[in-house]
Amino acid sequence: AQSVTQPDIHITVSEGASLELRCNYSYGATPYLFWYVQSPGQGLQLLLKYFSGDTLVQGIKGFEAEFKRSQSSFNLRKPSVHWSDAAEYFCAVVLFSGGYNKLIFGAGTRLAVHP
C-alpha cells in the first residue's frame, strides 16, 4: 500500500548546524511530494513541493529537498538552522487510487533547536 514514512520522530540540532529530515514514500508512479511545517497551535504551511522536473527543489525559509527515485526518498535540508525553525515537519504525498485522490501525510518529525 502507498505510504509515507518519516523515520525520525524527534530531532534536536544546535542553532547554526545543518539539518536533514528524512522522508521515504512507497508509490509506484512518480509521486506528487510536499513538505509542510506546523508551528504549535497552528495550521500547516507549505515549504516546498515536487511534481516533476529538476529533482532539487528550493522552498521558503531557506529549505530545499531532493527527490531521489532510486531511494524513494524526498529528504528536506537546510544548511544553517535558526531557532525559529523549531516546529513539526510533515512530508506528504498525493495518493491516486481507485478514482479517489487524497493527500497522505507522514507521522511528522518534531525539530528542537538548541541555542
Added chain:
Amino acid sequence: KAGVTQTPRYLIKTRGQQVTLSCSPISGHRSVSWYQQTPGQGLQFLFEYFSETQRNKGNFPGRFSGRQFSNSRSEMNVSTLELGDSALYLCASSLNKVSDTQYFGPGTRLTVL
C-alpha cells in the same frame, strides 16, 4: 489575498452531541479538504469537496459528514460525538484538485468531554 479561515477556533462538547465546523477557502479556490489531526493517528484525510459535491473521501465513519456551498465555503459535521473525536480539525483549500497545492487554515480544536 486572505488565507483559509476556520471557525470556531475552539470548541468543547460532550459525548453524544453534534458539532458543525466551518471553513472559508481562499478566494478563487474551489476544492476544500478536511483533515483530522490527533497525537495517536497523526494527520488523516476526511474528505474533499469540489463544486458542492464530495469528490474524495477517507476512511471515517458516517458520523463525519460535510457539505460545500456555491461560494465554496464548506462545513463539516460530526454527529454523536465520541471521546476519540477530540482532535484538531484542519481545512485546506486548493484551486481545483487535491494534487494542487493545498493551503491550510489554523484549525478548530475540538474537545469532547
